[in-house]
Amino acid sequence: MTSESDFIASLRALATEPAARCLLDDAAVLSVGEGKLVLTHDMMIEGVHFLKDDPPGDIAWKLVAVNISDLAAKGARPIGILLGYSLGHSDEWDAAFTAGLRDAAEHFHVALLGGDTVSMPPDAPMALGLTAIGEALTPRVPSRAGARAGDILWVTGTIGDKGAGLRIARGEIAGSARLLGSYRRPEPRAEAGQALAPYVNAMMDVSDGLLIDASRLANASGVAAEIDLDCVPLSRDYVALCGDGQAERLAAATAGDDYELLFAAAPRQSDTVFTIARSMGMAFTPVGRLQKGEGITLIDSNGPVPLPGRLGYEHVS
Amino acid sequence: MTSESDFIASLRALATEPAARCLLDDAAVLSVGEGKLVLTHDMMIEGVHFLKDDPPGDIAWKLVAVNISDLAAKGARPIGILLGYSLGHSDEWDAAFTAGLRDAAEHFHVALLGGDTVSMPPDAPMALGLTAIGEALTPRVPSRAGARAGDILWVTGTIGDKGAGLRIARGEIAGSARLLGSYRRPEPRAEAGQALAPYVNAMMDVSDGLLIDASRLANASGVAAEIDLDCVPLSRDYVALCGDGQAERLAAATAGDDYELLFAAAPRQSDTVFTIARSMGMAFTPVGRLQKGEGITLIDSNGPVPLPGRLGYEHVS
Numbered sequence: 001m002t003s004e005s006d007f008i009a010s011l012r013a014l015a016t017e018p019a020a021r022c023l024l025d026d027a028a029v030l031s032v033g034e035g036k037l038v039l040t041h042d043m044m045i046e047g048v049h050f051l052k053d054d055p056p057g058d059i060a061w062k063l064v065a066v067n068i069s070d071l072a073a074k075g076a077r078p079i080g081i082l083l084g085y086s087l088g089h090s091d092e093w094d095a096a097f098t099a100g101l102r103d104a105a106e107h108f109h110v111a112l113l114g115g116d117t118v119s120m121p122p123d124a125p126m127a128l129g130l131t132a133i134g135e136a137l138t139p140r141v142p143s144r145a146g147a148r149a150g151d152i153l154w155v156t157g158t159i160g161d162k163g164a165g166l167r168i169a170r171g172e173i174a175g176s177a178r179l180l181g182s183y184r185r186p187e188p189r190a191e192a193g194q195a196l197a198p199y200v201n202a203m204m205d206v207s208d209g210l211l212i213d214a215s216r217l218a219n220a221s222g223v224a225a226e227i228d229l230d231c232v233p234l235s236r237d238y239v240a241l242c243g244d245g246q247a248e249r250l251a252a253a254t255a256g257d258d259y260e261l262l263f264a265a266a267p268r269q270s271d272t273v274f275t276i277a278r279s280m281g282m283a284f285t286p287v288g289r290l291q292k293g294e295g296i297t298l299i300d301s302n303g304p305v306p307l308p309g310r311l312g313y314e315h316v317s
Numbered sequence: 318m319t320s321e322s323d324f325i326a327s328l329r330a331l332a333t334e335p336a337a338r339c340l341l342d343d344a345a346v347l348s349v350g351e352g353k354l355v356l357t358h359d360m361m362i363e364g365v366h367f368l369k370d371d372p373p374g375d376i377a378w379k380l381v382a383v384n385i386s387d388l389a390a391k392g393a394r395p396i397g398i399l400l401g402y403s404l405g406h407s408d409e410w411d412a413a414f415t416a417g418l419r420d421a422a423e424h425f426h427v428a429l430l431g432g433d434t435v436s437m438p439p440d441a442p443m444a445l446g447l448t449a450i451g452e453a454l455t456p457r458v459p460s461r462a463g464a465r466a467g468d469i470l471w472v473t474g475t476i477g478d479k480g481a482g483l484r485i486a487r488g489e490i491a492g493s494a495r496l497l498g499s500y501r502r503p504e505p506r507a508e509a510g511q512a513l514a515p516y517v518n519a520m521m522d523v524s525d526g527l528l529i530d531a532s533r534l535a536n537a538s539g540v541a542a543e544i545d546l547d548c549v550p551l552s553r554d555y556v557a558l559c560g561d562g563q564a565e566r567l568a569a570a571t572a573g574d575d576y577e578l579l580f581a582a583a584p585r586q587s588d589t590v591f592t593i594a595r596s597m598g599m600a601f602t603p604v605g606r607l608q609k610g611e612g613i614t615l616i617d618s619n620g621p622v623p624l625p626g627r628l629g630y631e632h633v634s
Contacts, residue, residue: 004434007404010415017397017428028399028430030450033350039430041399041448047438080334082345082358084401084446087324098327111334113345113356116446117321121364125437127444129401131358133347 004314021143024220026070026204027134029141036136038076042066043084046125051169056093057100058184059128064104067132069188069205069259074141075197076134078108078190083115084129108190138198147202147221147264153288154273156189156261158235159210163255164242175241186259192284193261195276203263209312210253213262214288215296221264224293229253229300233285246300256313264290321631338460341537343387343521344451346458353453355393359383360401363442368486373410374417375501376445381421384449386505386522386576391458392514393451395425395507400432401446425507455515464519464538464581470605471590473506473578475552476527480572481559492558503576509601510578512593520580526629527570530579531605532613538581541610546570546617550602563617573630581607 008023015023019030027040044050044066050059064081071078083101087094105112110132120126147153165183168175188205196203202221206213210232218225229249242248265273270286277284298305325340332340336347344357361367361383367376381398388395400418404411422429427449437443464470482500485492505522513520519538523530527549535542546566559565582590587603594601615622 004404004436007402007411007415007434010412011400011418011429014415014419014422014429015431016422017430019397020428020430023429023431025431028397030397030430032354032452033352035350037349037354039399039448039450041401041431041446042433043401043403043435043444043446045403045435045437045441045444047441048436080336080345080347082356082448083328084358084360085324086360086362086444087321094324095327098324098331101328102331105331105333111337112328112331112340113334113337113347114332114340114342114358116359117324118360118362119321119365120362120444121442124362124364124442127360127362127403127437127446129358129360129433129444129446131356131399131448133356135349 024145025143026073029074029136036141038071038074038134038136038141039131040067040070041129041131043127043129045127056096057103060097060100061104061185063128063130064101064108065186065188065259066207067130068108068190069207071132071134072188072190072193073203073205073261074136075138075193076136077194078110078132078134080111080113080133082113082131085115085117086120086126086128087117137194142197142200142203144202144204144217144220147217147223147290149223149290149292151201151264151290152267152270152286153214153225153290154263154265154284154286155206155210155233156192156282156284158233158238159258159260160238160252160255161235162186162257163252164238166257176237179237179241183257188259189261192280192282196263199269199272200263200265203261206258206260206262207256208314209256210258211296212312212314215311217262217264218290218296223290225288225290225296227288227296227298229298229305231285231287233283246305250308254308254310254312341462342460343390346391346453353458355388355391355451355453355458356448357384357387358446358448360444360446362444373413374420377414377417378421378502380445380447381418381425382503382505382576383524384447385425385507386524388449388451389505389507389510390520390522390578391453392455392510393453394511395427395449395451397428397430397450399430399448402432402434403437403443403445404434406443454511459514459517459520461519461521461534461537464534464540464607466540466607466609468518468581468607469584469587469603470531470542470607471580471582471601471603472523472527472550473509473599473601475550475555476575476577477555477569477572478552479503479574480569481555483574493554496554496558500574505576506578509597509599513580516586516589517580517582520578523575523577523579524573525631526573527575528613529629529631532628534579534581535607535613540607542605542607542613544605544613544615546615546622548602548604550600563622567625571625571627571629
């Protein structure tokens with residue numbers, strides 16, 4: 001069956017505008033007069049991207065957050081959203097969803113601009129879509145494709161918390177409310193993205209797993225990525241719950257749903273990057289570097305680490 | 318259960334930007350520098366908006382067309398689209414869908430800018446979403462809400478063909494390939510919308526049925542609409558297949574999926590409207606007028622006609 005990447009490849013012939021970035025980026029970047037708009041659309045399907053029993057308000061939050069994360073990766077200031085919503089649960093469900101959408105709209109400073117409401121056939125899973133529109137603040141909007149050999153690869157925040165939160169939500173493990181909360185209401189790095197955009201060579205968000213997303217950034221840029229597993233930033237909650245051995249670091253780096261930023265910057269930008277991190281009260285962590293070549297390799301303090309069979313999440317039908 | 322209009326009312330508190338037009342319009346109108354972008358998002362669900370056995374290329378065409386129709390109603394020139402696509406049928410299905418998407422993108426002069434591809438759970442109906450972005454060509458972008466008492470209400474093209482085409486597609490009746498074709502690959506009035514925008518007081522597209530959409534335009538404008546059923550323009554194919562008695566005219570005016578433009582213009586603009594129609598090689602037909610008051614009434618040459626129980630299509634869960 002067609003994989004997501006095969007399908008996207010077949011669509012590339014239709015992506016005739018530079019704004020489409022050959023469908024290789026997190027978002028489209030459309031020149032409008034003197035400015036640039038950044039546009040992104042993500043869907044969330046019941047049973048695939050959220051669980052039937054997830055709180056509706058958290059589903060709404062996440063639907064907004066995943067799109068804001070794409071805008072963040074392009075350094076764009078969020079402006080507005082268009083919602084595609086399928087009715088079909090209960091009045092209470094719809095009201096709780098609307099309340100969560102309001103929370104997210106206020107939190108991320110976006111207005112609801114429009115959209116569509118449809119009915120689903122009985123018993124069909126809910127399908128949600130959201131388009132987010134942002135305004136690029138710098139003339140040069142970072143893509144996935146600009147990283148150079150010699151660049152340092154960084155991530156914002158910590159990796160793996162959402163994967164642990166998902167396991168808590170599924171009842172597979174017991175863990176802290178903070179991990180569960182970070183899975184349910186992720187905090188994409190909109191302000192960090194805006195601050196970093198002028199200084200990075202490439203930037204994307206980590207949505208499908210650090211390793212798969214790093215390999216995508218490297219492939220798009222025509223370079224190889226080397227990740228130091230020992231450098232992958234883990235939260236105290238994650239380490240307390242899961243540990244920080246090699247297996248647990250690999251689990252964190254392939255779990256997905258992080259909504260952190262992954263970016264490549266020249267070594268001479270490191271001071272600026274640390275300064276921005278401090279000004280945000282966050283940690284940005286160097287996790288590897290980019291080199292001539294292709295593909296992704298892992299190391300830790302003991303030397304090379306074999307790649308896991310699965311680098312992250314990819315949709316295959 | 319929540320109806321579409323109840324749900325949209327509950328969202329209105331989030332529509333804090335003028336660009337949202339209080340969620341009362343076909344599209345959002347976003348000021349960007351000197352210009353204005355028009356943004357719209359429509360979903361199409363298998364079993365609701367298309368039939369499982371519809372040709373995939375036609376489904377793709379329609380998904381683009383329904384959104385282009387919203388841009389047309391705001392007089393916007395289409396620029397690009399973002400696609401939300403659920404994998405899950407076969408490779409052949411995906412390839413045929415892509416081919417139809419290419420046909421539509423070329424026909425409507427839009428580039429694919431981005432989007433999202435997801436997997437659906439097994440046996441779930443397909444859910445598609447499309448966001449279209451256009452550029453308003455005149456500073457005054459028509460809304461649904463600007464019609465005035467005394468305006469003439471017009472429609473472009475003919476009404477009811479798509480409803481007849483749907484019945485042919487369902488095998489309920491046998492009819493012309495032209496009617497079936499117009500249902501499968503509707504032709505929204507992008508150029509007519511751009512030409513008309515400077516001269517109309519209100520404009521929207523006819524997607525859910527002429528009567529329900531006329532009543533929405535009248536309500537949004539705070540006036541009453543009177544439609545002359547005898548004036549509803551029917552195609553020769555429609556009349557040949559269905560006839561043109563009162564019942565058949567009511568069927569046409571409540572069928573939906575027309576993707577024609579419905580607009581209100583001052584009587585002094587009538588010459589201009591006819592001139593634009595001629596220049597497009599189309600007919601634009603006065604079908605009624607707007608008056609002080611509220612609601613919608615029907616007449617024909619014999620006098621008042623009772624409103625049918627159902628004015629068109631409305632989503633209720």
